[in-house]
Amino acid sequence: MSVSESEPDGARARERLVVIGGDAAGMSAASQARRLKGPDELEIVAFERGHFTSYSACGIPYWVSGAVPERDALIARTPEEHRARGIGLRLRTEVTEIDVARQRVRARDTGSGAESWTSYDKLVIATGARPLRPELPGMDAPGVHGVQTLDDGQALLDTLSRTRGRRAVVVGAGYIGVEMAEAMLRRGYEVTVVHRGEEPMTTLDPDMGRLVREAMEGMGVTMVNGAEVTKVLTGDDGRVRAVGTEDAEFPADVVVLGIGARPETTLARAAGLPLGAHGGLLTDRSMRVRGHENIWAGGDCVEVLDLVLGQERYIPLGTHANKQGQIIGANLAGGYATFPGVVGTAVSKVCDLEIARTGLREKDARRAGLQYVTATIESTSRAGYYPNASPMTVKMLAERRTGRLLGVQIVGREGAGKRVDIAAVALTAGLTVDRMTTLDLGYAPPFSPVWDPVLVAARKASRAVEQQR
Known part of the structure; x- marks a missing residue:
């Protein structure tokens, strides 16, 4: 041509x-x-x-x-x-x-x-x-969908409109995986999530990922940890009928890939x-x-x-x-602007569960050769006596000797996710956890306990740093 x-x-x-x-x-x-x-x-x-x-x-x-x-x-x-x-x-x-x-x-x-x-x-x-799409048998079968573009989303919706069965398998448990698990739940599907990791959401440490898994199981999602998908099985019509691992098969009328990109x-x-x-x-x-x-x-x-x-x-x-x-x-166009960098802030949800993180995980800090302390606390989104106060868990990493904030992870219900923005600003400013404890954050019983959960975690991390000096 x-x-x-x-x-x-x-x-x-x-x-x-x-x-x-x-x-x-x-x-x-x-x-x-x-x-x-x-x-x-x-x-x-x-x-x-x-x-x-x-x-x-x-x-x-x-x-x-x-x-x-x-x-x-x-x-x-x-x-x-x-x-x-x-x-x-x-x-x-x-x-x-x-x-x-x-x-x-x-x-x-x-x-x-x-x-x-x-x-x-x-x-x-x-x-x-x-999007990652492993070269495995059956991966290109009708009924297997990646979700990266609007065209992809439309193709998945077209499949759902034609599919009589109500069994969905989501491969992968990162942001896309857990969000698509919610989407399938809301459409009335029986949802199985198959993923390689020890726990879902590998952007979190495993102890925080466990909280996500337990919450998703409570929503009726079948979570299959530490499982490598080896094939997609098809029926006589050529369409997907199951997802296979080395040890098991999981029936599927539709498969959604959320393996990453x-x-x-x-x-x-x-x-x-x-x-x-x-x-x-x-x-x-x-x-x-x-x-x-x-x-x-x-x-x-x-x-x-x-x-x-x-x-x-x-x-x-x-x-x-x-x-x-x-x-x-x-x-x-002849002007001048710069992009200074990022601290890795992200937030997601599965039904009413909110998941947030910024900065480093423990394995990131270890890989970088940083010595660190951790602090994990449980608190509530509002004053404990105020109606509909919901639980949240906050985990904080700080550099061992300096007390510099290294990362924060939050898992909780309404009001939990966006609290990560406090930590994102602190990371960008290079604050220590001790300095964070004095931040002048807004308070009223409908919005927060007297001590915001992020500041409670900072206090605990600051004490851990002092004990290491």
């Missing part, structure tokens, strides 16, 4: 920005650049291989569950709105090659198969993450762009790809600076992607 050139050399009188990826980071960068530079100064061409742009992937489990009734509620800005703002958006068009030397990208129309080259003066790579850097690797230890693109503080003056990258395809460890880590979250896109757009 011949590959056409989008324009002859020397035909352009204005700069062209090419964006690969039409979701959070890519379209935030394009929109910010357009706000700062008009169409007469900067042409913007964005490629998106799917049907949708600028949507909340984090909201997909809640759309699948029915808590969010309409798919379009997850879309922040439609393709038509982007085009109306002067962004040349090409849907269902997949970039297949980046030619760094000649400053151009090759793209293929997924409908017609036609390919063409588009040159750029500035390039933004926002290719996101690739890796940075989608296939294009970047082939183009010789710098990748980190976790496979993500490496950028400087301005989100410029290291060693390349006219290429930027952001979102789930990049590694970020962990402010606690001072090292690059892979922490894919939509909050980071949107901020990075804004920074990229400002910089490529």
Whole structure:
């Protein structure tokens, strides 16, 4: 097949920005650049291989569950709105090659198969993450679904509408896994979660993950720990009928994969762009790809600076992607902005259970060679005498001699999850646990005990630090 050139050399009188990826980071960068530079100064061409742009992937489990009734509620800005703002958006068009030397990208129309080259003066790579899908027998059978994009969510809903059985197996127990377990519960399915870990939510320490498992079992979810999926079994019709491990089979009418994701850097690797230890693109503080003056990258395809460890880590979250896109757009339009790094804050829920973490786990601290103390406390979301006060458990890690806060994990009911933001700010500011005990937090019986649970944990951690000195 011949590959056409989008324009002859020397035909352009204005700069062209090419964006690969039409979701959070890519379209935030394009929109910010357009706000700062008009169409007469900067042409913007964005490629998106799917049907949708600028949507909340984090909201997909809640759309699948029915808590969010309409798919379009997850879309922040439609393709038509982007085009109306002067962004040349090409849907269902997949970039297949980046030619760094000649400053151009090759793209293929997924409908017609036609390919063409588009040159750029500035390039933004926002290719996101690739969900893990093990190469196991039956993994591509009808009824097995990953959940990464709106297209994926729609495909799963289409399957659910055609499926008579009510047995769902979720493979993996990270954020997506536990959220999809809730979605299947809310749709009336019998849910089994099969995962490799000692406990669910490996972003937590096992003692905190145990609390999640016990709560999910209390909701009626069958939790299968320490189990490696080896195959997906199919029926005579070719559709999924069970998930197999070495020791057992778990009947399934639908299978949802929540195993995790890796940075989608296939294009970047082939183009010789710098990748980190976790496979993500490496950028400087301005989100410029290291060693390349006219290429930027952001979102789930990049590694970020962990402010606690001072090292690059892979922490894919939509909050980071949107901020990075804004920074990229400002910089490529001639402004100046930086992305300082993250502390790894995340929050999730399963029905009424809230799960939150920020900073380091114990194994992160050990791997970094840090000596630390831990403190775990049980408290309530409100004053104990106030109606509907709910329990929560807070675990805190602090550096052994200095008392520097290293990480916090929280598991509880209503009012527990967002308390992690207190710890996130403390981590970013580099506070010690002793300094945290004096924070002037808001108090009233409907909102908190006199001593907020995070501060109670800080007091206990501070005492543990003193005992080690």
